[in-house]
Amino acid sequence: MDIIQVVGLGLVATFLILVVKEQKPVFAFLLATVTGVIIFLSLVGKISDVVGVLTRLADQAKVNTMFLETILKIIGIAYIAEFGAQVTRDAGQGSIASKIELAGKILIMVMAIPIITVIIETIVQILPA
């Protein structure tokens, strides 16, 4: 039934935003931000459950924790960047939104660089010089 609550919340917020927007667009924008935050926060518990289960599985199978940590960090970066980008885009600042996305992408790539380094080093070592 959570979905009904979320949708209801979204609808109510939308109507309120429509009402406020004519008078004060700034408030409408803040309202939209808060709505987004609240919806996410109400769902984050479930995501955290899923992550917990995956973590436990990985622990049981003795997966190197570095893999899981990296993946989780990537997801976290993606979520935060996404949120910021959407908020700024809603406010009509498309350019800032794309900068935020760029930052997210770069940070994700930076996390990948050590992995790439390791792989390439290994391959170089395997191949006879």
Added chain:
Amino acid sequence: MIQWLSEWLKQIVLLVLIATFMDLLLPNNAMERYVKLVMGLLIVLAILSPIFQIIKHDFDLTSLAFQQPKEIRGDLTSVETIRQQGKELQQQQDQWVKDQVESQLEKTIRQSVEKEFDVEVMEAQVVTNTGEKGKSPAIRQLRIKIRPEPPPKDRTAMKPVERIDLVRIQPGMSEEPNEKKKAATPEERRWRDRITRFLSESWKVEPRQVRVTVEGVS
């Protein structure tokens, strides 16, 4: 050999599974491709890990992996330290909660006893045990020291009875203090019983966990 193989396979399978899950969790936007790339690299790394073990003088994945993020995100303490700190904090928190609960309980008990009976609470002490995690603390022992309300009130309450007694035992004047002392004991006991019952009823504790000391029945 077989065991080692199964370990390796398990790792890969789980990693792929987790990567898929995370893929589903991802917000849908341009970031998806990048995330997929990184996850693919991670899986490649997992697949290659036996080769590392063969050719590599033990290199440490974690140290390699976290050089970069450290620079970016300032101080990224290791998970171990964080866990330890968390544990310490938890303990501190527990202790604090316990103290808080005890002092709060003491205050409440003091007030309720003083309200219920005509006594002055000299000292109230509550010992709680926190029990298992997540359980609310339970009262283990309840110690209370009381003194029946200061003379004026007490005396007015007692006077009629005493006076009658005095009239009856007129001849032995010297016995009076003695008698009073004797009377004090049932008095004390009465107070003790009443307060114990009251406390054990209102706080849902065993009567034997309550210890009442009555002081100086005047």
Added chain:
Amino acid sequence: MPYNVDAIFQIAGIGIIVAMLHTVLKQMGKEDYAHWVTLIGFVVVLFMVVVYVEDLFQTIKNVFLFSS
């Protein structure tokens, strides 16, 4: 389960009230007051929003970045 829905109504209410005040003050010819009212309302709402966003970031950090 909805986290704290009141905040939405609070913000919307503040927005509407501020808009009303703005209009009324403007009608009375007190333009500068009207602007101050708007600014203060905005700051108040912004503060609330900031608290929520901080909560969000903290939660994401807890769930994704530091749990392993």
